[in-house]
Amino acid sequence: MSEEKVVAVIMVGGPTKGTRFRPLSFNTPKPLIPLAGQPMIHHPISACKKISNLAQIFLIGFYEEREFALYVSSISNELKIPVRYLKEDKPHGSAGALYYFRDRIMEEKPVSAEAASQFGELIADPDTKELLHYTEKPETFVISCLVVSDFLSLVLDFVELIRFHFYPLDADIFKAIEGVYSQMRDTSSNYQLSSFGQFQSATRSVPADFVRLDQDILSPLAGKKQLYTYENKDFWEQIKTPGKSLKCSALYLAQFRETSPHLLASGDGTNKKPMIVGDVYIHPSVKLHPTAKIGPNVSISANVRVGPGVRLINCIILDDVEIKENAVVINSIIGWKSSIGKWSRVQASGEDNERLGITILGEAVTVEDEVAVIGSIVLQNKTLNVSVQEDIIL
Incomplete structure (x- = not known):
């Protein structure tokens, strides 16, 4: 294998996305919302760390830089690999953003297309290291799992998926993107929609300089037999809504049993320890009363206080929450700095495809004693002193 460098690029979107993630995304970018105890973006970054010869990780989006500054600094120090956030001046699309920052991405002088074609491709599971597939000297290779590769960059389309899209690409990808831009300039409409784009044009408009990696670049390459796929047998789930994040958190917690058992409580x-049922993540700073019963599928973030007799099932508890004695939380996400009163009940059906199948409390919501919140969404800074069911509290 070549010792030349590999660069990873992760597309994180921006604030025009994530509106369906409210109220959790009002004050926190969607990629930084915790999933199984870590920010969503942490999971693909950790996967990238396992790539041989990884030189740098770029996060590309159009959130404000200050929103990612603290996390980028922290994760760079933790992984001992430079992680940079690059802010687009406006949304360019996944391919457009890649092209917009092409000079920055190429700073590390990653491996050339000529060098890449001299090697076969080994595809391995990122956690078990099991060899899954081998392809001899591919010209271009695009897959849906983590790759041990000598290619230019590993592009991850983070915005809507857990387990994400992984695209190992060489420098010729920039030529393909430039070709699409040329078509856009040459057409009277300034944009030549793909067949898939034509199908979707009735429901959304595409800006003239917005180029998408999957529809506009990769689909034509597949038609020319310049693109290949590897079917990943592992879990794959969209994460467009908070309800889906609860399901995805459970998937990661289950995976921890094999990959990171030390993270599970x-x-x-x-012996003055609470009862833990199934897969549960508990931050070391959490204060748990020994009579509480936690799990399955529970993630509890930093500085949470859980009182006596509390029962938590299939839920995400974010930072600085207090859950008082004998309260019950089931199929719910409890936002930062919220408080659940004594003998209160916060729960839902757990059907993540239903509009109110998951109860969500925004930041700094107070549920007073003996109040039930069933199948509801509550925006931030609200106080509930009466029970509600299947409601949206604005």
Whole structure:
């Protein structure tokens, strides 16, 4: 294998996305909302860390730089690999953003297309290291799993998916993007929609300089037999809504059993430890009363306080939440700095495809004692002193 460098690029979108993630995304960018105890973006970044010869990771989006500054600094120090956030001046699309920052991406002088074609492609599971597939000297290779590769860059389309799209690409991708831009300039409409784009044009408009990697670049390459896919047998899930994040958190927690068992909590209700059922992540700073019962599929973030007799099932509890004695939380996401009163109940059906199948409390919501919040969404800074069911509290 060549010792030349690999660069990873992760597309993180921007604030025009994530509106369906409200109220959680009002004050926190969607990629930084915790999933199984870590920001969503942390999971693909951690996967990238396992790539041989990884020189740098770029996050590209159009959030304000200050929103990512603290996380980028922290993760760079943790992984000992430079992680940079590059802010687009406006949304360019996944391919357009790649082209817009092509000079920055090429700073590390990653491997050339000529060098890449001299090697076969080994595809391995990022966690078990099991060899899954081998292709001899591919000219271009695009897959849906993590790759051990000597290609220019690993482009991850983060915005809508857990387990994401992984695109190992060489420098010729910039020529393909330039070709699409040329078509756009040459057509009277300033944009030549793909067949898939024509199908979607009735529901959304595409800006003239907006180029998408999957529809506008990769689909034509597939027709020319310049693109190949590898079918990933592992889990794959969209994460467009908070309800889906609860399902995805459970998937990652289950995966931790094989990949990171040290992250999972344990306890049998004895020796002053609470009862832990199934897969549960608990931040080290959490204060748990030993009579609480937690799990399955629960993620509890930093500085949470859980009182006596509390029952938590299939839920995400974000930073600085207080859950008082004998409260119950089921199929719910509890926002930062919220408070659940004594003998209160916050729950939902758990059907993540239903509009109110998951109860969501925004930041700094107070549920007073003996109040039930069932199948509802509550915006930030609200106080509930009466029970609500299947409602949206604005």
